[in-house]
Amino acid sequence: MSERRASFTGPQRLLHWLMAACILAMLFIGVGMVSTVTPKYLTLVSIHKPLGIIILLLALIRLALRVRYGAPPLPAGMPEPMKLAAHLSHYAFYAFMIVMPLLGWGMLSAAAYPVVLIGSWRLPAILPHSDRLHTWLWDAHHYLAFAFFALILLHVAAALFHALIRRDGVFETMVPHPMPDDAVPDLEERHV
Amino acid sequence: MAQPIPVGRMALIAAVVGIGAAAFAYTAGWLSPHRITPDKLVDAIAPPSGPALGHRRNHAKGICFTGVFEANGAGSEISRARVFARGEYPVVGRFNLASPDPQAPDGAVPVRGIGIRIATPDGQEWRSAMIDAPFFPVSTPQEFYGLLTAQQSADPNVIKTFVAAHPTVAAFLGWLRGAQWTSSYAEDRFNSINSFVFVAASGKEQVVRWSLKPMAQPVFLSADERAKRGRNFLEQDITQRVRSAPQRWSLVVTLANPQDPTADPTKAWPDDRRTIDAGTLVARQIEAEPNAPCRDINFDPTVLPNGIQTSDDPFPAARSAAYSVSFNRRTAEADSYPRTQSGVKP
Numbered sequence: 001m002s003e004r005r006a007s008f009t010g011p012q013r014l015l016h017w018l019m020a021a022c023i024l025a026m027l028f029i030g031v032g033m034v035s036t037v038t039p040k041y042l043t044l045v046s047i048h049k050p051l052g053i054i055i056l057l058l059a060l061i062r063l064a065l066r067v068r069y070g071a072p073p074l075p076a077g078m079p080e081p082m083k084l085a086a087h088l089s090h091y092a093f094y095a096f097m098i099v100m101p102l103l104g105w106g107m108l109s110a111a112a113y114p115v116v117l118i119g120s121w122r123l124p125a126i127l128p129h130s131d132r133l134h135t136w137l138w139d140a141h142h143y144l145a146f147a148f149f150a151l152i153l154l155h156v157a158a159a160l161f162h163a164l165i166r167r168d169g170v171f172e173t174m175v176p177h178p179m180p181d182d183a184v185p186d187l188e189e190r191h192v
Numbered sequence: 193m194a195q196p197i198p199v200g201r202m203a204l205i206a207a208v209v210g211i212g213a214a215a216f217a218y219t220a221g222w223l224s225p226h227r228i229t230p231d232k233l234v235d236a237i238a239p240p241s242g243p244a245l246g247h248r249r250n251h252a253k254g255i256c257f258t259g260v261f262e263a264n265g266a267g268s269e270i271s272r273a274r275v276f277a278r279g280e281y282p283v284v285g286r287f288n289l290a291s292p293d294p295q296a297p298d299g300a301v302p303v304r305g306i307g308i309r310i311a312t313p314d315g316q317e318w319r320s321a322m323i324d325a326p327f328f329p330v331s332t333p334q335e336f337y338g339l340l341t342a343q344q345s346a347d348p349n350v351i352k353t354f355v356a357a358h359p360t361v362a363a364f365l366g367w368l369r370g371a372q373w374t375s376s377y378a379e380d381r382f383n384s385i386n387s388f389v390f391v392a393a394s395g396k397e398q399v400v401r402w403s404l405k406p407m408a409q410p411v412f413l414s415a416d417e418r419a420k421r422g423r424n425f426l427e428q429d430i431t432q433r434v435r436s437a438p439q440r441w442s443l444v445v446t447l448a449n450p451q452d453p454t455a456d457p458t459k460a461w462p463d464d465r466r467t468i469d470a471g472t473l474v475a476r477q478i479e480a481e482p483n484a485p486c487r488d489i490n491f492d493p494t495v496l497p498n499g500i501q502t503s504d505d506p507f508p509a510a511r512s513a514a515y516s517v518s519f520n521r522r523t524a525e526a527d528s529y530p531r532t533q534s535g536v537k538p
Contacts, residue, residue, distance in 0.1 A: 028219045035221035035229045037333045037510035042494055042502060045512075111519065112489060114317050120498045122315055131488060131523040138520055149216055153209050160208060164201040 006072040007173045015062045016174055019097070022055050027149050049108075050117045052101040059097035066094070075168045089155060096148045100141065102126075107137035228337045230513035234521070236340035237292055246529025247294045249518035251305050251321075254288030255427045256484030259438065259476040261310045267445060267470030270398045271390035273499030274312040276470055283473065284309045286486040287377040287430060290323060298426040299418035302368050306382045306404065307491030308473065316497035319489075321511070322382035322404065325371075328457035329364035333510035360458035372412040377430045378439040378475075379410040386493065386508050387454045389501040390445070399448040399503050401461070404441035404473055408433075431478045441473045455504040483531050490519040 007013065026048065033044035071090070074083050108115045109125035110133040116122050127133055163171035214223075221227045237243075237250045244252055260280045267276030275281055289296055290303035307321040330336045335358060342354035355361045374380050382404040390398045413421070422428065433439055447466045453459040481487050494502055494512040502508045522529070 031220035039509040131526040135524040
């Protein structure tokens with residue numbers, strides 16, 4: 001519990017919390033917009049599209065940082081199945097963060113909708129107009145959104161489990177401001 | 193680690209996760225059975241026998257056309273959209289009947305419609321779906337849902353009560369009874385019904401509605417004459433007309449006065465409002481729907497170019513949400529509506 005651990009780098013932590021806000025907003029906007037016929041529908045859709053592209057760009061930056069700087073090691077005392085779950089969940093998060101926006105962009109393309117970000121800013125179609133493709137992508141975007149939210153709930157539960165029950169320092173690797181007695185890697189010095 | 197289980201902290205974690213899940217469920221409408229969702233709106237349009245799979249959930253019977261919009265430049269006064277700059281822009285469109293039945297006889301459906309998509313070289317699109325009625329029977333999407341569910345009620349008193357409580361529906365029924373039925377889509381005037389906002393190059397905003405006014409002289413059919421025509425007489429007529437010559441409609445934009453009702457499509461604006469003739473829609477080629485380009489286009493009225501925006505009229509948002517559901521359902525059912533059909537359509 002008093003084990004000294006490295007944290008994620010400053011940029012990694014910043015991106016984590018920024019994207020947490022974006023992704024939660026995105027999922028709530030998504031389920032909200034498809035369940036209303038009020039004028040809020042258009043407002044929510046007009047946020048959903050550019051926010052999805054922002055998340056995609058941030059996810060790619062974050063992936064590059066992760067490849068470059070890695071993640072702090074999990075505590076030695078953590079049971080192996082828990083470690084495995086932690087590692088797999090990280091792969092799942094990166095997959096969701098990158099695939100969900102692409103599915104959305106692809107499904108709009110396959111339906112021949114203009115992909116309008118803001119004002120006159122549009123994205124090109126990335127797929128041909130196709131009923132079958134649209135249906136496949138729409139279903140994937142829809143069902144994976146619920147899986148993504150379930151994963152986030154699991155992630156929150158696990159983070160709090162580390163913070164409140166195990167108190168093993170895992171939660172502290174991602175807090176916005178690491179405790180002063182945490183080991184701060186050299187990498188972070190250069191990038192904060 | 194033989195410590196007692198920290199029940200309080202476990203409960204805290206469970207509470208955080210539970211609140212998150214509940215907030216999500218609330219946002220998704222799962223805790224609000226009375227919320228009118230796009231799915232419910234589309235379900236309410238289906239006839240008691242169920243929807244026609246693979247077809248649009250409303251305005252199910254239609255025939256495609258391609259052509260151009262010839263802009264004369266006059267619309268540029270009030271909208272910066274490229275589509276109003278003098279020029280010719282490609283159009284994909286669809287003539288249709290306001291019925292969820294793709295087999296409805298052409299002489300039996302009192303309201304007709306048109307969907308158009310105009311593309312401009314700047315990559316923008318203007319999609320619009322219009323009908324030949326001059327105004328709408330209800331003021332809000334919530335009332336529209338109420339009308340649909342009242343129509344479907346087994347108890348005939350439900351719809352009577354609804355009409356009695358909504359004079360706008362009676363006004364619409366009055367229009368229907370008095371309306372003259374033309375012999376051709378080429379003779380119909382189609383109206384946007386909903387209001388939109390045009391934005392000029394200067395940034396000035398103007399609330400408008402628009403109409404397609406036919407250039408062909410209307411020939412009106414009596415009920416007896418309609419009954420004698422074939423089930424697909426409108427489709428056969430427009431096919432033959434366009435084959436012999438392109439068919440034309442003027443795009444007339446009507447400008448609202450400052451006090452005009454812009455949020456209520458049951459209220460037509462007075463006839464003396466200023467209008468701008470912005471150009472001509474030309475239908476050059478007719479194609480049967482199963483294999484034609486209009487088939488898989490959602491004529492979502494909120495797909496608008498820069499220079500046209502939605503107004504305080506609540507319908508375009510509701511239509512966009514519902515059309516999207518209709519599109520998702522019918523494209524998933526595409527196998528039920530084969531692309532190669534022979535001998536069914538003209």
